[in-house]
Amino acid sequence: MADESSAAAAAAAPTAKPQAEEVDYTLNNPDVLTKYKDAAVIAHKVLEAVSKLAVDGATILSLCQAGDKMLDEETAKVHKGKKISKGIAFPTTVSPNDILTPYTPLSTDAGEAGITVSNGDVLKIQLGAQIDGFPAIVSDTIVVGEESNESNDLILATHYCNEALLRLMIPADIHPSNTPEKPYKVPSSYEITEKLKKIAAAYGCTLVESTTSFVFARNEIEGKKRLVILPGEGIPKSEGTPEVGEAWGVELSLSKGGGKVKEVPGKRATLHRKTDTKFSLKRDSSRATLNEVIKKFGTFPFGLRQLDDERTAKAGILECVRSNLFRQFEVLGDKDGAATSRLFTTIAITKNGITKLAAPPAPDFEKITSDKKIEDESILELLALPLRAESKASKKKKKKTAKKEDAE
CATH class of the missing domain: 3.90.230.10 (Creatinase/methionine aminopeptidase superfamily)
Known part of the structure; x- marks a missing residue:
């Protein structure tokens, strides 16, 4: 009976999910x-x-x-x-x-x-x-x-x-x-x-x-x-x-x-990048801009002209920048x-x-x-x-070329 109870309990227990294989995102891959x-x-x-x-x-x-x-x-x-x-x-x-x-x-x-x-x-x-x-x-x-x-x-x-x-x-x-x-x-x-x-x-x-x-x-x-x-x-x-x-x-x-x-x-900052900051936005235009950026660009830099509606983006970007959700790239020039x-x-x-x-x-x-x-x-x-160090194949090719030239 004890063996039957143990078997039944084991069958009823949830099966452990296999762990997802960790992906190597370095250059070693x-x-x-x-x-x-x-x-x-x-x-x-x-x-x-x-x-x-x-x-x-x-x-x-x-x-x-x-x-x-x-x-x-x-x-x-x-x-x-x-x-x-x-x-x-x-x-x-x-x-x-x-x-x-x-x-x-x-x-x-x-x-x-x-x-x-x-x-x-x-x-x-x-x-x-x-x-x-x-x-x-x-x-x-x-x-x-x-x-x-x-x-x-x-x-x-x-x-x-x-x-x-x-x-x-x-x-x-x-x-x-x-x-x-x-x-x-x-x-x-x-x-x-x-x-x-x-x-x-x-x-x-x-x-x-x-x-x-x-x-x-x-x-x-x-x-x-x-x-x-x-x-x-x-x-x-x-x-x-x-x-x-x-x-x-x-x-x-x-x-x-x-x-x-x-x-x-006189040059508007039009290039931005999403940060890791979390903040609850109040304006609809700000939330729309944030959602579009996350969907299209993630954490990569983007220009306001790349968004669907530039005018909405110009309005929505203001709260996002003030809240440090986006970092804007100021337009800088040579002082001289x-x-x-x-x-x-x-x-x-x-x-x-x-x-x-x-x-x-x-x-x-x-x-x-x-x-x-x-x-x-x-x-x-x-x-x-x-x-870079010269590869073996490249060295071999150079030797062949040199031998050929010597022979000629």
Whole structure:
């Protein structure tokens, strides 16, 4: 009887549910890296298209709208049939000349909607795509029409500073110069800043204060780790260092002025991002805006023009910002009114080194020339450092080519 009672009790007891397998969302999961790369392909394609559209007379609004339309269309084409989020990780923004931060005007603001670009303008174009929450964001600085000596210096300085910064971010354990006899020491943010200052100065440029790079994660473009170049007053300092297995969004900005920033008068903040703050909203327009943002963008940045009704969004956003539900990106510019540049590179750090996932194209060195150059030997050695260790397949291919050339 006792055995029968025990059996009956066991049969009546609820069956324990099998635990869901925990998904690895780091770069150790090949599927994660694939999604980053797929998003990067889209970001590159759209950046190239928007850059070509940036001609004399084009409106900034039309460039932003074209970029976002392409981002939506291209992300819809990949990973079909899978229940994953896809879309814009960073809306298309175009910041002209002294405007430094990402800028995207509204169609309902007649004055800003009609702003056009002209030959000689220095434009910072930034955008990004995401697949399953894994973002690839990229920014490039281009000149509309013919370049000038001043813009050439700015573009070259920014390119070389960016290349140096990436090399200064290589973790110690995979750094090419790291040996048991002489372990490599990762430079501090101060040491990184000083190196970059030298490069910028060689071309008559300055670093922009408080330019910040963040570690990336799924649905997160501003992780806990950050690298701050030339931190300004009241700005959080660098925290943590890059490690193998991480993705980072690396930002770099230079100026032909003093590198100090200020709010641009008359420019509405139209770029926002949802925070983790919880708050009960009172207005219907505010609740509608919050719900639409959560559904469409999650925690990724968005422009007010991307919402269904700009006018409702402009009203609803106010309470959301006051309640700290949304953080708004102020429109900042160079304090001296000088031309500025910005590059943004999404990188993956693996045991083989740093891979540029989404990166601005290198300048056309035949067209963009300067009478200035870098002469510091330590900087030149840094720039010559490979970002990645050469793979066995690549070494094998080089040997074959060398043998073939010797035979010929």
